[in-house]
Amino acid sequence: MGETWQIRRPRRGVPRSTTPNLRGMTRAELGDWLTREFGAPRFRADQVFAWLHARRVDEFEAMTNLPKAERAALGERASVERLxxxxxxxxxxxxxxxxxxxxxxxxxxxxxxxxxxxxxxxxxxxxxxxxxxxxxxxxxxxxxxxxxxxxxxxxxxxxxxxxxxxxxxxxxxxxxxxxxxxxxxxxxxxxxxxxxxxxxxxxxxxxxxxxxxxxxxxxxxxxxxxxxxxxxxxxxxxxxxxxxxxxxxxxxxxxxxxxxxxxxxxxxxxxxxxxxxxxxxxxxxxxxxxxxxxxxxxxxxxxxxxxxxxxxxxxxxxxxxxxxxxxxxxxxxxxxxxxxxxxxxxxxxxxxxxxxxxxxxxxxxxxxxxx
The missing domain is CATH 3.20.20.70 (Aldolase class I)
Structure with a gap:
């Protein structure tokens, strides 16, 4: 039964960017990443997550309740790319x-x-x-x-x-x-x-x-x-x-x-x-x-x-x-x-x-x- 059929192999892997796309992180993962990268407080993950998935913004500059310097740093070290x-x-x-x-x-x-x-x-x-x-x-x-x-x-x-x-x-x-x-x-x-x-x-x-x-x-x-x-x-x-x-x-x-x-x-x-x-x-x-x-x-x-x-x-x-x-x-x-x-x-x-x-x-x- 196992010799006659095989699952297809992918032609290539998932593309990996040099910066992570924050849309693909759970709120807990986002919190861990923000703390590790910026020493950000835990509530920052709630803010960023809501901007991405409730308000569906396309850029970090739109996240107006984040400090301006932090928005700029996010733009350099992360992505919010869309389909x-x-x-x-x-x-x-x-x-x-x-x-x-x-x-x-x-x-x-x-x-x-x-x-x-x-x-x-x-x-x-x-x-x-x-x-x-x-x-x-x-x-x-x-x-x-x-x-x-x-x-x-x-x-x-x-x-x-x-x-x-x-x-x-x-x-x-x-x-x-x-x-x-x-x-x-x-x-x-x-x-x-x-x-x-x-x-x-x-x-x-x-x-x-x-x-x-x-x-x-x-x-x-x-x-x-x-x-x-x-x-x-x-x-x-x-x-x-x-x-x-x-x-x-x-x-x-x-x-x-x-x-x-x-x-x-x-x-x-x-x-x-x-x-x-x-x-x-x-x-x-x-x-x-x-x-x-x-x-x-x-x-x-x-x-x-x-x-x-x-x-x-x-x-x-x-x-x-x-x-x-x-x-x-x-x-x-x-x-x-x-x-x-x-x-x-x-x-x-x-x-x-x-x-x-x-x-x-x-x-x-x-x-x-x-x-």
Missing amino acids: GVDTVQRAADGTRKLRLRTADGEAIESVLIPNDERGFTQCISSQVGCALDCRFCATASLGFTRNLDTWEIVDQVARARELLTADARSEGARWIPRVTNVVYMGMGEPLHNFNQVRRSIDILTDDAGDAIAGRRITVSTSGLVPAIERFAREGLGLEVGLAVSLNATTDAVRDQVMPINRRWNISTLLAAVREVPTSRRRRVTFEYVLLSDVNDTDADARRLVALLREFRCHVNVIPFNPHPHAPFRRPSDRRVGAFVEVLRGAGVQCWLRTPRGDDIQAACGQLAADA
């Missing part, structure tokens, strides 16, 4: 897709999806390309360039919030919609970039910054079992949600759709998920992308019920979002409805995810591939 906004596309259903540029010129994607709370769920990326090669995913066609640094993950949310603010003001809206939920389901396998994702969660949930509740953050995985085991050991399941991209009910089909299954098959994957601690308010999510004539029969639905019966979970059924980089088709609405009916009839907590943003290439990786 560039390359393209913003808007769909008829309100979905917005951002193509962002890293400092070394790479294209990454983030998607804003309207939710029922007059806010948005943001799907963010964790890698440039992806280390895995799921057959239905447009990102897989890009190969794997590198992991994203912590600040590059966090700044996707900041850029999205700035976009929503600018849009609301230009439209004369009475209120500015917020990013209420964050899902690590964009480009890349989040658990393959575990350390940076972990740190970004600490930053995004900090009350002095974006203050996104942990219960509103979900980390997705294609089935990277050793990282799921670490997720369990470190108790992350008590802080944020875990979504497992399953997409098949037999190893034969999953081997073809998701080659990672040749390394860690369904039973091994579910054994790892079984050990993830969850809070009373959270369930494990299983993602199931429906592919016409591949994994969408009533028999598949019944096998899915049997596989997941023991878990306190819910299932997201996602009709495939067609794109030219994969040979699959979206099932008919009738077939999708029949599949969902089998799950619900068996008592499985199930949501049907309506495809969003078809008119703006919202399948993950499409916009970056065009770049």
